[in-house]
Amino acid sequence: MPEQLVFAMEVTLNGLMAGVLYALVALGFVLIYKASGIFNYAQGVMALFAAMTLVGIMNGQVPFAHLINAIFGTHVHEFGWSVPGFVAILLTLAVMVLLAWAVQRFVMRHLVGQEPIILFMATIGLAFFLEGVADLMWGSEIKTLDVGLPQGINLWIDETTFQIFDYGFFIDNLDIVATLIAALLVIALVAFSQYTKQGRAMRAVADDHQAALSVGISLNFIWVMVWSVAGFVALVAGIMWGTKSGVQFSLSLIALKALPVLMLGGFTSIPGAIVGGLIIGVGEKLFEFALGPALGGATENWFAYVLALIFLVFRPQGLFGEKIIERV
């Protein structure tokens, strides 16, 4: 087999894995958009906040330590214990649910029936607020996150491909785990929204707030639920990205990469977020591999956005997005 083709295969595989990580972030956007018609600008920051909270809890950091020390002149920084990963994840989840409740109670509740653009602006405000709170709570140092997920090269794939192609593929174990978790997450979310009463209510709210209210669906409850689920997805994304590249403030920027994913997959489709993520992941890796050298490299930075632009021109609802149904 020609060497180039083998390389391309490895690049494709790696692209798929990277795509899964994009898709994880995009999923959170889709959930909130589906349920409330809000484009939640704060989704990336929520992933950052979740990851920082998780690290903070695991390391036994005292939240708001700087603030406490500044006010009371003390020198507390750590509780002096460390919490096992699984327990810390559960605690972080509880924090995310609390956050969802607070968002609903203090922001969204007051904006029922407002224009989507106003809700969108509110989430921008939320993003900045949350970033500030994360900084104040846990400090701004770059931290490593290790909840016990396998990392490093997968030897089995390396050896198997070496035997077949005479060339070992480098696939990170973490990417494989991320793929499995994303698959589980999507199956669970689709099952939830299609086959349960609350899922149906969620989709109803997305279609028509007023009508949902009129049949007795509580918008407050549904929105807290949706923001909690989005918080959970943000936590998963935060764990994956945090493990891969460390917990730092640039993590919130991965939200930007989720935008082209959404434009490709459609804002309203959970499977669309996954497929969109995979196309972007594979697309940008293969493009870099094939044309990168000719174009001077670093095409990964812009490829996704250009692809999204092309989609916006020819298929604005994305691959899987719901067509806007309009009766005349």
Next chain:
Amino acid sequence: MLDAAQTTDVQAETLLEVNNIEVIYNHVILVLKGVSLTVPKGGITALLGGNGAGKTTTLKAVSNLLHSERGEVTKGSIRYRGESIHASDPADLVEKGVIQVMEGRHCFEHLTVEENLLTGAYTRKDGNAAIQQDLDLVYNYFPRLKERRRSQAGYTSGGEQQMVAMGRALMSRPETILLDEPSMGLAPQLVEEIFGIVKDLNEKEGVSFLLAEQNTNVALRFAHYGYILESGRVVMDGPAAELRENPDVKEFYLGMSDEGRKSFRDVRSYRRRKRWL
């Protein structure tokens, strides 16, 4: 069908009592200026009037959907079975048995017809078997919905969407349905069909209706009692049969006068000289 109006028991238990309410939107726009009405158990009560008279606002004040549109009841009281429902959540009201079918259908477009119906049972806690039974009941009244149960509601016709909206409300096992403008945008034949079903539901299932309608002619044929609203006030009320025979109602809302049907132009110029208020 006309006789029902005369034989309605005047002593029937009062379900809904709206007492002199005033509604303001956005803190400035005064829409209702003192509306009072009662809905008896087992009756079809019509709320009539032209565009902007305040029919929809009255219904929304009762179901408390006003809140999400920045509207507010600033004066008066609304009671259901003697209990003040002024500040209760729409969800609480649905559980109490009051549900609104909104003007313009408002189906959940991306849900299938059956899913739409099932959302109506959201507040119910009596188990799947009972809900399934009511689903059959709804399909019984609206056989057309059964054929289209798997289609997305957004792709069904206007008449079917009206049926979906009504069936969805029925799924909550309501005692009172606030039905807003069911005839809107429908062919006359369909309007008859829809009103026939309203009458059936009223007689066989014992559902009481408060019905807002611009189509005075049809509404007064099916209702037992009517209120006429103009510019946010009730200007006239009475048993439907009486309203039908009232010369002013005939002239203003049915387009008829003693000299027979008048042309549009004449009616309009006449209205300019003589108004209710």
